[in-house]
Amino acid sequence: MNHDQQGIDRRALLAGSLGALGGMIVLGSRAQARVRLSGPLEERSAPGGTRTLVLLQLTGGNDGLSMVVPFGDDVYGASRAATRIGANEVLKLDGYRGLHPALKGLRALYGEGRVALVEGCGYPNPIRSHFQSFEVWHTGNLGGRNSGDGWVGKLCDAAWPKDKSPELVVHVGATAPYALYSMSHPPLAFRTPATYRWVGVESDDLKAYRKAAEADMRKLESSGQEAMLRRLRGILDDANESSAKVRRAVGRFTTTIPYPDDDLGEAMRVAASLVDARLGSRVVSVELSGFDTHENQRGPHDTLMRRLDASLAAFMADMKARSAGDEVIVAVFSEFGRRVKENGSRGTDHGVAAPMIVLGNKVKGGLHGKHPSLTELDSGDLASTTDFRSVYGTIIDRWFGVDHTLVLGAKYPTLEFLPA
């Protein structure tokens, strides 16, 4: 039996077992898909051209009121004590609001019109659990994971269904957020490109290792095992295909911009190198953690703002000088904001609405959405004024050129932070 025939048999078997096992099964490896789709089916004029979205997740619930500070609102001053940022400290945007004093780079970019602030982002019936709220943000659906893949996964299905390159979606960090979860377009994930490789002692070992991703799954004893093995082989196959490409892209990337010497800085530098190498990465995900500031918030939150600013400023400076720079936007989000009134431990508890930030050379800078009222609260929390899915929808429509209802399952008002 030659290799081709074997492949066909395997696919036939795959289809059969899929049917037999119903919805429980995990879909097959991309190796198999690539067999089908290699050659002329490859798409050149894909939606969104060669554009990239960098998704930056602030994990833990960022205190939006300490990032975009309504210093002109008396209620803000009255609600906050230890976490209050004074009018003399903020980097003013107008007479009402200003940026956290550490966001100097962001303030300068705002002045250049490359930063859009979308205020009051949230969703109906807000959830104050980190994990459940993230599920809503990650799926773009109030049902969370029960509604299926992450929103980026659904975006891939809608925009680039036939693009099977493993670099399509990349998470730079330990564990990819659920937003990237997809049966058909699983993300690459690596914390540091340097060790993203399997070390074979001899070339024969490497060959045997690579072949393992193609092994057949007949005659296995358990159906559950078969499904898991198929999934694992897909991941291994993606790893084998992408590891050298990714490490080369990062290794060869040169820049005059000094990125901060911390995890986010390193991740943003990797993101820049992927964009610059034009590996076809449409979504690159990075994360900054530590925002769950229930206690003694001011110092740690100041540090986080400083880190955020340094990495964003470096990335945007780098992108300004590159031809690929116009092809990338950055969107910053968190699972929720924090309560208006400070708690008893100089910190803040879980809240609701908070601003999102979108950056890019092509972004229409300025204020979008609507600042939530500090007096008309929803059980002590800022009520959202802008559904965050309007932000996703705008990016999907205007950045990637795909009808967002295909991804989000409903129509949300488009915002003006990207040109139509």
Place this chain on the structure above:
Amino acid sequence: MLNSLALALLIAVGASTPVSDPIPGVTWNARHVEHLLNRATFGARPGEIEAGVAAGPELLIDRLLNERADIEEPFIEPLTEPSARAYKELSTDEQKLLKRDYAERERRQQLECIGWWVDRMVKGDDPLLDRMTLFWHGLLTSSTEQVNRSYPMVEQHRFLRRNALGSYSDLLYGIAKDPAMLLFLNNNSNRKGNPNENFARELLELFSLGIGNYTETDIKEAARALTGRGSSRDGKFEFRAGQHDGGVKTVLGTTGKLDGDGLVKVILQQEACPRYIARRIITYLEGVAPETARLDDYAACLRANEFQIKPFLRKLFLDPEFYRDEVIGARVQGPIDYMVGMTRRLGNQAPPLVVASGAALLGQRVLAPPNVKGWDEGLSWISTSTFMQRGNLAGLMLGIVRIDDVLNQADLLARNNDAPMEPASDGSMQGGEPMMTSEQKEAMAKRLRSGVKGGFAYDALRRAQEAGWTPSINFTARLQRQGVTSDAAIVDRMLDDLLAIHAGEETRAQMLAFLTNERVQLSVRDGKLLEGGPAVERILRRLAHVILSLPEAQLM
């Protein structure tokens, strides 16, 4: 060579009459024993499977549940940071020394506990207790990253261990006054009139009921009930009556002057509580969430036995559903499963901290889960890069890959863009001219090196390597003892011994092709490989390296 579990079972079998069909529809065989030992312990060692088959399910399960090893726990002292007064009388240099000494003692005390625990898992004297302690550590979880003190963290571990096979009710009462937990979730600053909701929220959401079974008001009221509970300076539980809100609260429909214990009592009365715990335990051990009717049954079991864990586990391990096709061999090994299981199967005498460091590198740091939700199990452990890292760690544990090989970027520096990435058979790199200038190369090498942070795991591995640790493995002798000679028999035996599941035919054929090819290169006839001299052991270890890097090696 039999270890203690296998030996005890064989002795016990002699004295008992096997009961027929204790698990309806399951004809007890090696596959079932291996599955049970994969999930209830950290994997079978040679001899244990045969003994478990002979013993039958009830005897094996009773032994896992009830036989306790008599083990001395590590010494632990409540270190406290030197007081401001102690610092005051010292010179700047002395202050620095004192500070460093304190930090070092904290670090050592914690590493000692981690090493001790991982050693317990590897040795497997109390395997189910260690498995369930790990489960509770992931459920009622705190992290040393936030607690920042060894004494309360280690004490929390001992508390979980003491109760791991006891009652969930004791666990919940206890964790609600556990100093590390109170530090972790900021309850030290949860005071009357100034509540901090952090602990109250996670107590209801993650430790007992699950989302959807309480309201936001319940959280606010529960936080009031927990006011005044904190950790003292020396890391012990402290109730500060002056900070406690003694007023009337209404939580989950019960109104009264609830304090912390009163709150836990109300939680335990909720119908959602045994359901949540039953679902968490079954999902952890089976790898998939149970169906509703089955969940009801198990929740009722918890309730009827006042949350005792042993009858629950006995029921589960004797349940035919536990042995269904969807479950067997279909759970992704977590990093601890992978590292501990590999160490047990190889018998390579790896230092426990090396095993723990490997697990940390793969995303599971003992005493330091990433957040209050513990570890997400299953496929989330496997990314493109952790998959490869697992194989690299197997190579390190086999003594054929070195740390510097993992970090070495020579292949990228030496080759042009389009050449395939394969080293020549002598291990050297061949092919196209370098495309970068020497400065570029240097800059890249430096950057790639500095990108390898999270240093402690690599550092521990490197230290062990520098200290001269080499794995004690002798596949050649092991196989000779077993009387295995042909290529096919060697591959079968290696797959059996090294994997927690049964490998499929094609994988077996690929490994056989690999071994045969290497044997032919040595010019040795099939059946005579083990007599092929010193080069043979290296070939067998390379085979083991590939096997332990396979998709099959990630499952249990």
